[in-house]
Amino acid sequence: MTGTSSPTPPAADGRSTRWNGHKARRRADMLDAAVTVIEEHGTDISVQQIADRLRVPRPVVYRHFDGRADLDDAIRRHILESLLAELLPRLRPDGTMKDAVRGAISTYVGWIERHPHLHRFLTAADPHSESSGALAGARDRIGGQLADLFAESLSRFGIDRNRARPMAFGMVGFVDGVVNSWRAAPTLTSEQVEGILTESVLALLEGNARSLDVPLTRDTVIADVIARAEVARA
Incomplete structure (x- = not known):
């Protein structure tokens, strides 16, 4: 046939x-x-x-655009891409833990201080709109990149990688909440907010590291941790 x-x-x-x-x-x-x-x-x-x-x-x-709502959603997605282009490269292991944390937080807070109207436009999205989903997606990308970093570090010490995700997303939620509260009532300077966030996130990291018996402090060089873990597993 x-x-x-x-x-x-x-x-x-x-x-x-x-x-x-x-x-x-x-x-x-x-x-x-x-x-x-x-x-x-x-x-x-x-x-x-x-x-x-x-x-x-x-x-x-x-x-x-398909009307004003579609235009606003597209604007918010455009703003988010601009923010992520600055922030995501800072979520890579380099220098000490304190350097990495302070660099990422400084980048985020600095962007918001330079672009207060853009930040307000982002946070004013309708919870049911497409751009609200894009904002949640941006948080997922940030949290996911942090989770991958934490998971890789934990796995080198033989610790369950699944512990990384709640740690990472908890930190993202904490930073987001503090920043939104600060922008709603800006009684502190950006430097003060950066200091509070940096110390708080480092305390969370060090506390979790102690509970898991991982040799990690704010002054630890990230490359050294990875190297020590590889030697221990050899």
Whole structure:
């Protein structure tokens, strides 16, 4: 019995591909413009302000988004990507534990201090909106990267890797809660908040390390811990 071959799908139209690229760039330009308007005028912005920034008619902005809610969600995702691009590289083992913790916290708090309107725009998301899910996803990425780091360290000492996840996400939740409280009532300087968060997170790390009999303190060089663990397992 002779089978029939499925029809070959038509090749993509080059003009369509170029148009899609143009639309993506145009959309990115609009999100950049929206971020600039928020930075300058605060969270209560209009589509007209975005259009004015780009020198286009207001309906042109809406051509790239399914209404205002979709636009706001896209802006929040755009802001989150900018924040994560600064923060995630700091969540890598380098220097002492204190260096690593202080570097990550300083980056996060510093970003918020430099971009207070963007932070307020992020935290004002409707809990049921798509951007609220994106914000939760960003926390998951940060917590997940921390969890992977902790899990790798624990496994080198023969300790269950599953202990890492609650430790990592607990720290992310703690930092997030302290920062949100500070921004709602900024009675402390950013340096004071960084100091409180750094000391608190280091205390949590050292306390968990002691309970698991892991030789880890704030002054431990992370590379040395990894090297000692590898020697012990050899």
